[in-house]
Amino acid sequence: MENKRILGLDFGSRTVGVAVSDPLGITAQGVETIERPEENKLRKTCARIEQLIREYGVGTIVLGCPKNMNNTEGERVEKTLAFRDMLARRTGLAVEMWDERLSTVAAERVLIESGVRRENRKAVIDKIAAQIILQGYLDLQNAKKEQDNG
Incomplete structure (x- = not known):
């Protein structure tokens, strides 16, 4: 059976951070940030997302869901859900939602700890946030597999 990769997306108002899993679904790698005017x-x-799906052999999409810290859903969630529906229609793939609270904060921390200068962080923060979203999803899926096999 061929393993299909998983695409992780951090959907923002002007950018979409993109990450992809390795073929075994263990690790997430940041790919790029798609910008729009x-x-x-x-x-x-x-x-571009459809192109990446073909390029990487993606079978599932994980989309960060930007809930508020108090677990309520605001305007960004509505826009993200509309984007999810559009992606599902266009690609025919399952689009799973993942709670992305604190992913951008975590991405910023990773970049600071890595010594990336403030002016250079903006270019990669969405890609790193997508990687964090996808890694969280992969870790949960792999923990479930271990539990089922244990």
């Missing part, structure tokens, strides 16, 4: 201009963003 306006929030609602998603055609090129979706086309």
Whole structure:
């Protein structure tokens, strides 16, 4: 059986951070940050995501869900859910939501600890956030597999 990779996405108002799993679904690697000139201009963003799905042999998409810290859902969640629906329609793939609270904070911490200068962080923070979202999802899936096999 061929393992399909998992694509992790951090959907922002002007950017989408992209990460992909290794073929075994153990680790997440940051791929790129897709930028767009306006929030609602998603055609090129979706086309690039579809290209990455083909390139990496993706079978599932994990999309960060930007809930508020008090677990409520605001306008960003609504926009993210609309993006999820569009992705599912366009790609035919399952799009799983993942609570992304603190992923950008964690990404910022990783970059600071790595000595990345503030002016250089903005270029990679969304990609790192996508990687953190995807790694959290992979860790949970792998823990479930271990539990089922244990």
